[in-house]
Amino acid sequence: MDFEQSRQEFAKLQKRISAINHVISLMFFDAETAAPSSAIANRISTMEVINDEMYNLKFGENTAEIMECLTENESQLTLVEQRSLEILRRESRIRENVPKDEYIRYQKLLLSAQEAWHAANEESDYELLRPHLKKVFDKVRELAISYNSEMNPYDYCLNYHEPGSNIQFYDGLFDGIRRELVPFLKEIVNKPPIDDSCLKGDYSVAKQEALAKYIMEIMGLDMTRVGLATSEHPFTKRIGSHFDERITTRYSRKDFTFSLYTILFGCGYTLAETGQDDELAYTLADGSAAFGIMEGQTRFYENIIGRSREFIQFIYPKLKSLFPTSIKETSPSDIYLAINKVFAGPIRIGSDEVTNNLHVLVRYEIEKALMNKDLSFKDLPDAWAEKYREYLGVEVCDDSQGVLQDMLWTDAAIGYFPTAVLGNAYSASMLEKMQEDINVEECVRKGDFTSINKWNREHVWRHIGLYDAHIVLERFIGIPSIDIDKYIKYLKKKYSEIYNI
Secondary structure, three states: OOHHHHHHHHHHHHHHHHHHHHHHHHHHHHHHHOOOHHHHHHHHHHHHHHHHHHHHHHHOHHHHHHHHHHHHOHHHOOHHHHHHHHHHHHHHHHHOOOOHHHHHHHHHHHHHHHHHHHHHHHHOOHHHOHHHHHHHHHHHHHHHHHHOOOOOHHHHHHHHHOOOOOHHHHHHHHHHHHHHHHHHHHHHHOOOOOOOHHHOOOOOHHHHHHHHHHHHHHOOOOOOOEEEEEOOOOOEEEEOEEEEEEEEEOOEOOEOHHHHHHHHHHHHHHHHHHOOOHHHOOOOOOOOOOHHHHHHHHHHHHHHHOOOHHHHHHHHHHHHHHOHHHHOOOOHHHHHHHHOOOOOOOOOOOOOHHHHHHHHHHHHHHHHHHHOOOOOOOOHHHHHHHHHHHHOOOOOOOHHHOOOOOOHHHHOOOOOOHHHHHHHHHHHHHHHHHOOOOOHHHHHHHOOOHHHHHHHHHHHHOOOOOOOHHHHHHHHHOOOOOOHHHHHHHHHHHHHHHHOO
């Protein structure tokens, strides 16, 4: 196979992979939003066929021949082709020692674990999940060892989600979180609690959906490419390519803010995805290879913008028009304080900016211990409860409010949780750089996100598919390295003012 033929075959290969990913993403989206509860066997049967085809596409002899030819002539490839080739090489190195039948069994294992999570969560019974969870961790550890027996298995997980990262890197981040935010939370808890009763009311689902669509539009989402749905566990998902993005949320009749902030979270992710150049569509470079950068975008729009005083002032008239009875006697200042109330509770989703980092700290320490066999799965709920007492000062009442509240581990997303704190650190550093060029507060006050989105597109979105995070940070944003202290400084400044510390 000559170079030009390999190039053409590589383009066809990527399009086929994109098409299969389209089907897989649609199946996941359907499973979380509309599929009947007994459809799992149907999905497993379909996924067995799909995964067989995906394995052949990514790791078959023909693909290996294409990769070899392109690697020998890499200088003649475009930037998008070079990046796509590098992504495929990385995945090939990870899976090179995994036979096809084993790969397919692994995918079936994950589907079964996800179904077990739903059953266990409904019954609040960790024992229903324990054997499945152990199998997932055991398999990931096996994959890590087969990839590099000299590497710590948890380093393998961390590096998979954030290339270039490892335990040493994250230990440094979480040491700062533990050292600074655990005592800071105790200071906050000892202050008079903020009255958030102004947020309680009767908020119709239809009007909350109207608010969600309004937020998506003012944030600058291309609504011809973005869909909105509901799910028990809100998420944002690319369906096949960045031409089709889905945001899900969950509505509470008693409090509109949960939906509001899951939507803002989704806006950050979706803006970054759809902000990539369209030439990346249907290539392996479509999307970001670094989860921390994406988490940074979600946290920027959800927290730094969405929980700012200026943003609350801007959307206040819309809140009054949608919820006139509940918002009637409430001022923008009341809402600002209420949505920034720090609450040390057992649940991560919907948590405030301060405690969110401690929720992630618990997960980081536990999954590291599980991967390194320093903690047994039998003792996992007790270890979880102990860490919540130590770091957040709260008691975990049952499994659904404890170790069962997240399903990410059942999808083998071990090493993903730490990217949330990394994303928080990114968001504060990016804000600092953005403020050198534009008046962020004034833009938010006016509800005009054009300049903010333009800055992010030029410095972040156009590059996240083409480069690893450290290159994007240094070359295009101007941040040589991530400093957790800047983020902690942002938190302490904001919440010391709110709580008069």
